[in-house]
Amino acid sequence: MAKLIPYPGSIRINVAGAFIVDDEITPESGSSNTPPLDSTLSPGTTLTANISNGQSSKTHNRDIVLPHHTSDVSHIAVDIGGSLAKLVYFTRDGDNLGGRINFTMFETENIQDLISFMSKLISARRRSSSVERSSKPDSRTDQHVYIMATGGGAYKFYDRLRKELDVEIWREDEMECLIVGLDFFITEIPDEVFTYSEQNPMSFVEAKQDIYPYLLVNIGSGVSMIMVSGPRQFKRIGGSSLGGGTLWGLLSLITGAKSFDEMLLLASKGDNTNVDMLVGDIYGTDYGRIGLKSSTIASSFGKVFKQRLESDEDDTDVDGPVHEGNQRFKAEDISRSLLYAISNNIGQIAYLQAQRYNLEHIYFGGSFIRGHPQTMNTLSYAIKFWSAGDKKAYFLRHEGYLGAVGAFLKRQPTGWGRRNSFDGKG
Amino acid sequence: MAKLIPYPGSIRINVAGAFIVDDEITPESGSSNTPPLDSTLSPGTTLTANISNGQSSKTHNRDIVLPHHTSDVSHIAVDIGGSLAKLVYFTRDGDNLGGRINFTMFETENIQDLISFMSKLISARRRSSSVERSSKPDSRTDQHVYIMATGGGAYKFYDRLRKELDVEIWREDEMECLIVGLDFFITEIPDEVFTYSEQNPMSFVEAKQDIYPYLLVNIGSGVSMIMVSGPRQFKRIGGSSLGGGTLWGLLSLITGAKSFDEMLLLASKGDNTNVDMLVGDIYGTDYGRIGLKSSTIASSFGKVFKQRLESDEDDTDVDGPVHEGNQRFKAEDISRSLLYAISNNIGQIAYLQAQRYNLEHIYFGGSFIRGHPQTMNTLSYAIKFWSAGDKKAYFLRHEGYLGAVGAFLKRQPTGWGRRNSFDGKG
Numbered sequence: 038m039a040k041l042i043p044y045p046g047s048i049r050i051n052v053a054g055a056f057i058v059d060d061e062i063t064p065e066s067g068s069s070n071t072p073p074l075d076s077t078l079s080p081g082t083t084l085t086a087n088i089s090n091g092q093s094s095k096t097h098n099r100d101i102v103l104p105h106h107t108s109d110v111s112h113i114a115v116d117i118g119g120s121l122a123k124l125v126y127f128t129r130d131g132d133n134l135g136g137r138i139n140f141t142m143f144e145t146e147n148i149q150d151l152i153s154f155m156s157k158l159i160s161a162r163r164r165s166s167s168v169e170r171s172s173k174p175d176s177r178t179d180q181h182v183y184i185m186a187t188g189g190g191a192y193k194f195y196d197r198l199r200k201e202l203d204v205e206i207w208r209e210d211e212m213e214c215l216i217v218g219l220d221f222f223i224t225e226i227p228d229e230v231f232t233y234s235e236q237n238p239m240s241f242v243e244a245k246q247d248i249y250p251y252l253l254v255n256i257g258s259g260v261s262m263i264m265v266s267g268p269r270q271f272k273r274i275g276g277s278s279l280g281g282g283t284l285w286g287l288l289s290l291i292t293g294a295k296s297f298d299e300m301l302l303l304a305s306k307g308d309n310t311n312v313d314m315l316v317g318d319i320y321g322t323d324y325g326r327i328g329l330k331s332s333t334i335a336s337s338f339g340k341v342f343k344q345r346l347e348s349d350e351d352d353t354d355v356d357g358p359v360h361e362g363n364q365r366f367k368a369e370d371i372s373r374s375l376l377y378a379i380s381n382n383i384g385q386i387a388y389l390q391a392q393r394y395n396l397e398h399i400y401f402g403g404s405f406i407r408g409h410p411q412t413m414n415t416l417s418y419a420i421k422f423w424s425a426g427d428k429k430a431y432f433l434r435h436e437g438y439l440g441a442v443g444a445f446l447k448r449q450p451t452g453w454g455r456r457n458s459f460d461g462k463g
Numbered sequence: 464m465a466k467l468i469p470y471p472g473s474i475r476i477n478v479a480g481a482f483i484v485d486d487e488i489t490p491e492s493g494s495s496n497t498p499p500l501d502s503t504l505s506p507g508t509t510l511t512a513n514i515s516n517g518q519s520s521k522t523h524n525r526d527i528v529l530p531h532h533t534s535d536v537s538h539i540a541v542d543i544g545g546s547l548a549k550l551v552y553f554t555r556d557g558d559n560l561g562g563r564i565n566f567t568m569f570e571t572e573n574i575q576d577l578i579s580f581m582s583k584l585i586s587a588r589r590r591s592s593s594v595e596r597s598s599k600p601d602s603r604t605d606q607h608v609y610i611m612a613t614g615g616g617a618y619k620f621y622d623r624l625r626k627e628l629d630v631e632i633w634r635e636d637e638m639e640c641l642i643v644g645l646d647f648f649i650t651e652i653p654d655e656v657f658t659y660s661e662q663n664p665m666s667f668v669e670a671k672q673d674i675y676p677y678l679l680v681n682i683g684s685g686v687s688m689i690m691v692s693g694p695r696q697f698k699r700i701g702g703s704s705l706g707g708g709t710l711w712g713l714l715s716l717i718t719g720a721k722s723f724d725e726m727l728l729l730a731s732k733g734d735n736t737n738v739d740m741l742v743g744d745i746y747g748t749d750y751g752r753i754g755l756k757s758s759t760i761a762s763s764f765g766k767v768f769k770q771r772l773e774s775d776e777d778d779t780d781v782d783g784p785v786h787e788g789n790q791r792f793k794a795e796d797i798s799r800s801l802l803y804a805i806s807n808n809i810g811q812i813a814y815l816q817a818q819r820y821n822l823e824h825i826y827f828g829g830s831f832i833r834g835h836p837q838t839m840n841t842l843s844y845a846i847k848f849w850s851a852g853d854k855k856a857y858f859l860r861h862e863g864y865l866g867a868v869g870a871f872l873k874r875q876p877t878g879w880g881r882r883n884s885f886d887g888k889g
Binding site: 188189257281282289312340341343378382386389390 | 544570614618637701703704706707708713716717745748750761763766797807811815816
């Protein structure tokens with residue numbers, strides 16, 4: 038029955054009975070008023086706080102409970118991207134058999150908070166490990182604490198992390214970690230992968246083993262598209278600089294919104310047709326001959342320029358602030374238009390890449406999506422529209438953590454196995 | 464020797480000896496201080512004014528002189544897009560044999576100016592036609608004035624044009640006009656089509672007959688991509704809502720710039736690395752394993768969001784204007800970043816479409832380009848980068864007038880032929 042993953046040195050997780058936590062406060066943390074980054078995700082999202090000051094760390098309750106595994110994992114994995122740093126670590130559920138994988142996020146800008154958080158985790162691990170060693174000398178607890186790091190920040194902040202945390206740091210390739218993490222989620226975790234439709238916003242896809250080839254579209258600050266043809270067989274086939282960072286940057290400039298959640302909230306209330314130029318605005322009707330509907334967006338923000346000019350004609354105070362004209366356009370409408378534009382664009386490029394390499398399954402990962410319905414709807418629609426229903430868009434509940442989980446899984450602590458290896462023992 | 468184009472009803476132009484005017488004021492117009500839309504085009508660009516009030520009509524000197532044709536063309540062609548209306552009409556050079564095709568542009572918003580301009584043209588034609596008829600009863604002058612119209616505005620403004628101009632209006636399909644116009648420029652007009660490189664910004668490609676298949680990427684407010692496999696054999700294979708309208712709209716919102724020329728001027732002075740997040744900003748170095756250079760843009764505007772947050776931390780006056788933080792970022796840098804982002808994105812999608820349909824030649828048309836070096840450089844670079852030198856980007860000096868010229872050519876006035884048909888007679 039034993040089925041170990043075939044890469045030496047990789048972590049083996051006993052995923053028998055694993056499930057994703059939906060609505061509780063994690064044991065190690067109190068409650069907090071910090072709004073989570075993913076407050077728009079529904080249903081079943083609640084807050085969890087963490088041992089940091091709660092200022093910049095954003096946690097949520099999508100921890101994965103592993104009721105049947107036997108031992109501790111002392112290493113910590115971190116994926117430090119351009120905007121966000123994602124942390125994955127293991128905690129035991131008290132003295133019982135079982136534990137959970139914890140997921141938490143920091144803004145890369147506040148790297149010091151991440152380091153403090155990790156520092157506390159490491160101290161706690163060293164304490165408990167030394168207590169355990171003295172009481173149970175034959176314990177399988179892994180005493181060696183180290184950090185698995187990936188993402189650009191694993192290189193940029195390498196020296197700082199080593200110096201301030203005084204631990205060994207293993208750096209892992211970002212793309213490889215994304216793939217290892219995604220493979221794990223697809224094959225091992227129930228209720229993780231889903232398709233989106235307005236009728237059924239979360240239609241779960243059963244965990245399966247036969248998954249290749251597929252396309253991973255990872256949307257963080259920027260976008261990477263990775264073709265995966267087998268375990269750890271992958272190639273970055275494209276990408277785009279128009280990603281989450283573009284949306285966050287432009288919307289913070291234009292609307293003054295201070296968080297991505299605020300932007301998503303604005304977008305959910307907006308009407309993009311007040312700023313976008315539709316086919317109907319140009320033609321007064323459909324452009325039937327080539328199949329463009331009247332409601333198709335011909336030009337994102339295409340209505341803004343000429344309306345601004347009009348408003349300037351009425352405005353004789355040319356020395357006034359240049360942004361006065363912005364008042365003509367609602368932050369809500371602008372947010373929705375840009376969210377559509379970026380999502381649509383990623384969807385189209387993803388489709389073209391999938392078409393080119395004959396990939397039927399397209400998984401969307403990265404911190405841009407956050408379970409936001411309009412984003413997933415737009416991405417799903419783009420794939421469906423361009424492929425005429427031929428290709429399928431998949432989403433993940435841990436979309437932002439692919440790289441961090443991949444890094445977490447790449448090293449083998451003591452006493453860990455994977456699904457089936459522990460069947461009948463738990 | 465006669466070589467007529469094989470579509471009944473199409474115009475036949477005697478293009479023997481045709482050339483593009485580089486640096487003169489057209490005879491029918493005086494000089495003007497109106498800045499042309501394409502003031503950044505070099506070399507050899509000067510201004511021409513026109514018979515309108517000069518407020519919203521933008522003309523330039525890229526008229527095409529036809530020294531060897533024999534007769535008048537009284538019809539006028541107009542391509543009314545979402546943002547700009549492009550007008551093409553013929554004038555004779557005094558009483559001599561020969562004349563020229565005139566090109567001029569209006570903002571669609573100021574449709575009344577376009578109508579006034581056309582109204583004057585029509586009156587002048589009717590006058591001259593009646594004078595000529597009385598003096599030379601056997602003249603080949605076409606007395607019947609009518610308008611060839613294409614673009615969405617041909618539908619949207621149809622009733623208004625008919626009513627106010629009191630002429631017959633022939634509506635033609637937009638995509639077909641683009642292709643007819645482009646075919647004409649590629650095959651008939653010398654020094655029209657060129658490739659761009661920093662070393663040689665305008666390397667002209669000889670006019671040629673063997674041109675199919677090719678991809679036309681037409682960038683106006685939005686983007687259309689059209690595969691052309693033969694004369695009038697074409698299919699719209701894709702497009703993007705991220706086009707000129709997006710750039711104009713977002714930059715007018717953020718920078719307060721009031722014209723596209725102002726935006727291009729800003730862009731030419733900017734440094735996008737102040738707002739874009741580069742691979743080097745994330746990694747501190749290259750990401751060599753997948754071939755991403757340190758200078759590659761990972762996320763357009765990726766630096767803005769976190770810097771805005773920083774600036775807000777210092778700002779306790781939360782009731783102040785939300786756009787204060789914009790002062791951190793220079794309009795020049797923002798303009799350059801967005802110009803890069805939009806151009807790069809179009810270049811990538813164009814490459815993917817060309818790859819998919821195995822098209823080697825990619826022509827960029829539409830009013831977005833305007834001979835702007837950075838735009839052409841980015842589009843050329845994107846095609847070169849993604850195709851590893853396999854595909855080639857071509858530009859046109861009349862890039863914005865493909866549809867209008869196509870509409871102009873679709874009807875056959877009296878006494879017109881095409882290249883070679885008049886050889887030896889002129």
